[in-house]
Amino acid sequence: xxxxxxxxxxxxxxxxxxxxxxxxxxxxxxxxxxxxxxxxxxxxxxxxxxxxxxxxxxxxxxxxxxxxxxxxxxxxxxxxxxxxxxxxxxxxxxxxxxxxxxxxxxxxxxxxxxxxxxxxxxxxxxxxxxxxxxxxxxxxxxxxxxxxxxxxxxxxxxxxxxxxxxxxxxxxxxxxxxxxxxxxxxxxxxxxxxxxxxxxxxxxxxxxxxxxxxxxxxxxxxxxxxxxxxxxxxxxxxxxxxxxxxxxxxxxxxxxxxxxxxxxxxxxxxxxxxxxxxxxxxxxxxxxxxxxxxxxxxxxxxxxxxxxx
Amino acid sequence: xxxxxxxxxxxxxxxxxxxxxxxxxxxxxxxxxxxxxxxxxxxxxxxxxxxxxxxxxxxxxxxxxxxxxxxxxxxxxxxxxxxxxxxxxxxxxxxxxxxxxxxxxxxxxxxxxxxxxxxxxxxxxxxxxxxxxxxxxxxxxxxxxxxxxxxxxxxxxxxxxxxxxxxxxxxxxxxxxxxxxxxxx
Numbered sequence: 001x002x003x004x005x006x007x008x009x010x011x012x013x014x015x016x017x018x019x020x021x022x023x024x025x026x027x028x029x030x031x032x033x034x035x036x037x038x039x040x041x042x043x044x045x046x047x048x049x050x051x052x053x054x055x056x057x058x059x060x061x062x063x064x065x066x067x068x069x070x071x072x073x074x075x076x077x078x079x080x081x082x083x084x085x086x087x088x089x090x091x092x093x094x095x096x097x098x099x100x101x102x103x104x105x106x107x108x109x110x111x112x113x114x115x116x117x118x119x120x121x122x123x124x125x126x127x128x129x130x131x132x133x134x135x136x137x138x139x140x141x142x143x144x145x146x147x148x149x150x151x152x153x154x155x156x157x158x159x160x161x162x163x164x165x166x167x168x169x170x171x172x173x174x175x176x177x178x179x180x181x182x183x184x185x186x187x188x189x190x191x192x193x194x195x196x197x198x199x200x201x202x203x204x205x206x207x208x209x210x211x212x213x214x215x216x217x218x219x220x221x222x223x224x225x226x227x228x229x230x231x232x233x234x235x236x237x238x239x240x241x242x243x244x245x246x247x248x249x250x251x252x253x254x255x256x257x258x259x260x261x262x263x264x265x266x267x268x269x270x271x272x273x274x275x276x277x278x279x280x281x282x283x284x285x286x287x288x289x290x291x292x293x294x295x296x297x298x299x300x301x302x303x304x305x306x307x308x309x
Numbered sequence: 310x311x312x313x314x315x316x317x318x319x320x321x322x323x324x325x326x327x328x329x330x331x332x333x334x335x336x337x338x339x340x341x342x343x344x345x346x347x348x349x350x351x352x353x354x355x356x357x358x359x360x361x362x363x364x365x366x367x368x369x370x371x372x373x374x375x376x377x378x379x380x381x382x383x384x385x386x387x388x389x390x391x392x393x394x395x396x397x398x399x400x401x402x403x404x405x406x407x408x409x410x411x412x413x414x415x416x417x418x419x420x421x422x423x424x425x426x427x428x429x430x431x432x433x434x435x436x437x438x439x440x441x442x443x444x445x446x447x448x449x450x451x452x453x454x455x456x457x458x459x460x461x462x463x464x465x466x467x468x469x470x471x472x473x474x475x476x477x478x479x480x481x482x483x484x485x486x487x488x489x490x491x492x493x494x
Contacts, residue, residue, distance in 0.1 A: 180403040
């Protein structure tokens with residue numbers, strides 16, 4: 001840690017930037033997934049459970065097969081399965097998607113802890129990083145810019161989703177299901193099927209986000225792995241007004257906020273750093289208060305969403 | 310130019326919703342080029358009849374003849390392919406979407422990737438022949454009950470008042486199928 005001390009307060013800035021890049025990825029993947037699901041007219045509050053189950057499945061698969069990429073795939077598939085479960089239950093008449101989400105939140109975490117017990121001790125192969133800091137001789141800078149390819153995949157995905165929702169067939173149909181189920185039915189689209197696919201896709205991305213946690217950063221599996229990223233990502237979707245590109249900016253902001261605590265600790269501030277650890281949660285609250293309005297409905301919110309009605 | 314519009318006949322349509330027999334062996338013939346009105350009090354089954362014809366519901370029993378040929382209409386697309394369209398009692402538009410997006414969604418075959426420049430041009434050309442002007446980019450929050458304009462048979466489910474419970478089934482002579490799909494480049 002002496003290298004960080006050498007950089008002085010610049011070390012804090014560097015750590016926050018590195019944190020923004022590193023910690024933002026699961027926020028980004030989960031919030032993109034939730035944007036997809038909510039655009040189809042359903043809320044899946046269970047993504048925290050999906051994230052934790054994805055982290056466990058990804059780690060276990062990487063440990064058992066030796067391939068972190070297979071692990072990531074397993075994380076996504078387990079997430080899609082959770083999405084499918086949510087969708088199938090919500091397709092039944094008179095089922096509330098929020099309640100189902102909360103149930104699956106608890107179910108996912110419980111299942112992950114139950115199945116994940118044997119994987120707490122061992123080490124599994126990790127996902128590789130892109131060494132973007134190799135131009136520097138400074139080890140702190142080098143490690144700060146070891147960026148996961150998933151970060152760039154996330155950015156590409158955000159751009160693709162933003163474009164795709166406006167310019168492709170599936171984008172229009174997805175938004176129609178989310179804005180007017182009647183219109184979708186009138187032209188013969190199955191709203192249930194659209195929402196099932198959208199919830200599965202959202203679950204897949206959240207599972208991959210969990211795989212990032214266990215296979216890249218922090219890069220292990222234990223029961224305290226997620227600090228509520230899956231839940232905060234849902235709040236982040238509202239803050240980003242259901243726009244994938246704004247989800248990316250918001251994820252960077254949340255990632256940076258999460259890095260404040262560890263960063264100030266490395267420069268030797270030992271008092272009150274727990275307060276800094278609370279930064280992302282405080283930020284969530286502050287942003288939701290800031291973006292709320294007593295007079296205006298949430299702009300950009302899909303009309304069929306249970307929270308819009 | 311399409312040939313003359315089809316003659317549509319409904320034979321012995323029945324439809325039951327739970328305990329309610331909405332339709333009980335209903336037969337109607339819509340002659341081409343005529344305007345027909347279905348009159349009845351609320352709950353008489355006017356909407357159900359038209360919705361079964363359009364493939365929104367599936368009738369429990371009965372047949373549909375289009376130009377005296379039996380046709381199966383299990384899906385709104387089937388109705389669309391036969392030149393049957395409907396303006397629903399409650400707007401089936403997506404108010405949060407633009408005029409152009411709503412028009413495009415009404416098509417049975419959507420291209421995987423949309424060419425919005427061409428769609429907007431086609432829509433403007435279409436509207437030049439219509440007694441209204443709308444910016445295709447504007448969001449639909451107003452009355453545009455024309456999503457299936459130019460169909461050979463257009464069923465209007467209470468488009469005027471949306472109160473009195475009148476269903477007009479209109480078999481209009483559409484000499485041309487107007488719509489953004491024809492003009493699309």
